[in-house]
Amino acid sequence: VRQQAADLISRIAIVMKQCQEEQLMGHLGVVLYEYLGEEYPEVLGSILGALKAIVNVIGMTKMTPPIKDLLPRLTPILKNRHEKVQENCIDLVGRIADRGAEFVPAREWMRICFELLEMLKAHKKGIRRATVNTFGYIAKAIGPQDVLATLLNNLKVQERQNRVCTTVAIAIVAETCSPFTVLPALMNEYRVPELNVQNGVLKSLSFLFEYIGEMGKDYIYAVTPLLEDALMDRDLVHRQTAASAVKHMALGVAGLGCEDALVHLLNYVWPNIFETSPHVINAVMEAIEGMRVALGPAVILNYCLQGLFHPARKVREVYWKIYNSLYIGAQDALVAAYPALDDDGDNIYSRPELAMFV
Amino acid sequence: MAMAKHQADLVRCSRQPGAAVGRVCAAHDGRCVACDSMVRPAAPARVCDGCSGGGGGHGSRSERCLVCGAGAGEGGAAAVADAYYCRSCVQMEKDRDGCPAVVNAGTARRDAAAFFFSARSKRGGFRSTMA
Numbered sequence: 001v002r003q004q005a006a007d008l009i010s011r012i013a014i015v016m017k018q019c020q021e022e023q024l025m026g027h028l029g030v031v032l033y034e035y036l037g038e039e040y041p042e043v044l045g046s047i048l049g050a051l052k053a054i055v056n057v058i059g060m061t062k063m064t065p066p067i068k069d070l071l072p073r074l075t076p077i078l079k080n081r082h083e084k085v086q087e088n089c090i091d092l093v094g095r096i097a098d099r100g101a102e103f104v105p106a107r108e109w110m111r112i113c114f115e116l117l118e119m120l121k122a123h124k125k126g127i128r129r130a131t132v133n134t135f136g137y138i139a140k141a142i143g144p145q146d147v148l149a150t151l152l153n154n155l156k157v158q159e160r161q162n163r164v165c166t167t168v169a170i171a172i173v174a175e176t177c178s179p180f181t182v183l184p185a186l187m188n189e190y191r192v193p194e195l196n197v198q199n200g201v202l203k204s205l206s207f208l209f210e211y212i213g214e215m216g217k218d219y220i221y222a223v224t225p226l227l228e229d230a231l232m233d234r235d236l237v238h239r240q241t242a243a244s245a246v247k248h249m250a251l252g253v254a255g256l257g258c259e260d261a262l263v264h265l266l267n268y269v270w271p272n273i274f275e276t277s278p279h280v281i282n283a284v285m286e287a288i289e290g291m292r293v294a295l296g297p298a299v300i301l302n303y304c305l306q307g308l309f310h311p312a313r314k315v316r317e318v319y320w321k322i323y324n325s326l327y328i329g330a331q332d333a334l335v336a337a338y339p340a341l342d343d344d345g346d347n348i349y350s351r352p353e354l355a356m357f358v
Numbered sequence: 359m360a361m362a363k364h365q366a367d368l369v370r371c372s373r374q375p376g377a378a379v380g381r382v383c384a385a386h387d388g389r390c391v392a393c394d395s396m397v398r399p400a401a402p403a404r405v406c407d408g409c410s411g412g413g414g415g416h417g418s419r420s421e422r423c424l425v426c427g428a429g430a431g432e433g434g435a436a437a438v439a440d441a442y443y444c445r446s447c448v449q450m451e452k453d454r455d456g457c458p459a460v461v462n463a464g465t466a467r468r469d470a471a472a473f474f475f476s477a478r479s480k481r482g483g484f485r486s487t488m489a
Binding site for chain 1 (some may be wrong): 384387388395396397398439445446449450451
């Protein structure tokens with residue numbers, strides 16, 4: 001019955017607003033607030049949904065109980081593992097962060113941020129999406145500095161799954177607060193001479209460029225020296241992760257005029273084509289594919305031609321593998337880039353225009 | 359295909375896709391079926407007639423996840439959403455590589471199944487697990 005009553009409130013909230021019953025809505029808000037200790041998750045989810053409907057309708061300033069009292073009660077509810085509770089609670093917190101962040105102290109928002117980090121690994125897509133949006137609103141509300149400091153600390157100390165969530169969170173902060181607020185701190189972190197920290201930074205950069213897409217065009221030149229260093233590092237994983245970052249950068253800025261930096265990075269990626277580790281070779285091939293899209297197949301073909309007829313079989317195999325993938329991806333565009341060979345006694349290499357039609 | 363980065367032994371169907379859009383389970387919802395990326399879904403992943411369970415998409419295959427093959431009988435609702443390729447894969451034309459459905463189980467899943475059945479037989483067959 002409690003659940004159905006809460007569901008009814010969430011349905012009729014809009015109608016009550018139209019009937020100028022805001023005082024009654026405020027009273028219902030207080031009643032629902034007192035029920036936030038509900039033990040049944042289905043009921044609690046509905047109560048949060050009803051509160052969300054009331055907040056949407058009567059606004060942040062007129063809300064009773066006031067937002068500064070409501071939000072601290074929601075923070076522990078974020079720990080609840082029930083999907084309905086999580087989704088409704090995150091939606092409500094997100095709405096408050098979007099419209100009424102100034103009613104709540106920054107310290108409380110920081111607490112909520114670290115509850116939200118856990119939610120980024122939820123199974124349900126709706127929860128993940130709501131978490132991403134809410135995280136963005138909070139970062140915009142309290143500024144990136146405090147959030148970023150703690151996220152970068154997480155990148156060092158947490159176990160793998162949490163580091164992945166932290167990487168996602170860094171990318172969200174970069175998108176909502178512009179990448180120039182995040183990149184200096186992230187690149188500074190790379191100076192720590194420790195493998196895991198540097199790998200974490202490279203992973204973050206890779207996902208960041210994947211996430212921000214064409215926003216990254218202004219920051220290619222800033223991160224190029226860092227990626228140079230990573231691509232000639234002794235550690236395999238550094239080179240693998242850096243190649244992945246290069247791929248996402250190349251695809252994000254394809255056609256936006258960053259070709260000089262990309263060619264420079266390609267010169268660092270290319271020597272890794274002879275790696276034997278399957279993960280590294282996958283990352284390098286993907287990076288070269290990304291470069292094909294961004295620079296055009298002719299550039300990659302010019303790199304390729306040097307090794308197609310190399311005397312060593314192992315070298316030839318690698319180069320032909322790259323050529324085959326190039327041919328599959330851009331067969332038509334390669335025609336203009338094939339080398340012009342002079343006819344010799346036995347072979348005629350020239351192709352008259354008539355041959356195109358015959 | 360999705361998980362190909364993490365499981366090299368998965369084989370994809372790769373036949374000519376038809377009009378039917380593939381479906382994925384809750385665990386793979388929101389992920390690109392080619393590279394596992396969670397950002398920027400761009401193009402629906404179309405599957406061949408064989409993997410869609412007939413042209414209309416009404417067969418039992420259409421209720422299965424095209425990445426892990428989870429069906430409606432295997433732990434709740436199977437296919438909950440349409441499958442997509444991310445923008446990067448569309449840019450690199452990986453959405454043109456044929457039907458993305460995974461056609462074999464992969465060693466990780468087979469090993470898990472083998473372990474489950476061997477443990478069950480040690481405990482006294484099927485009956486004791488149903489208690």
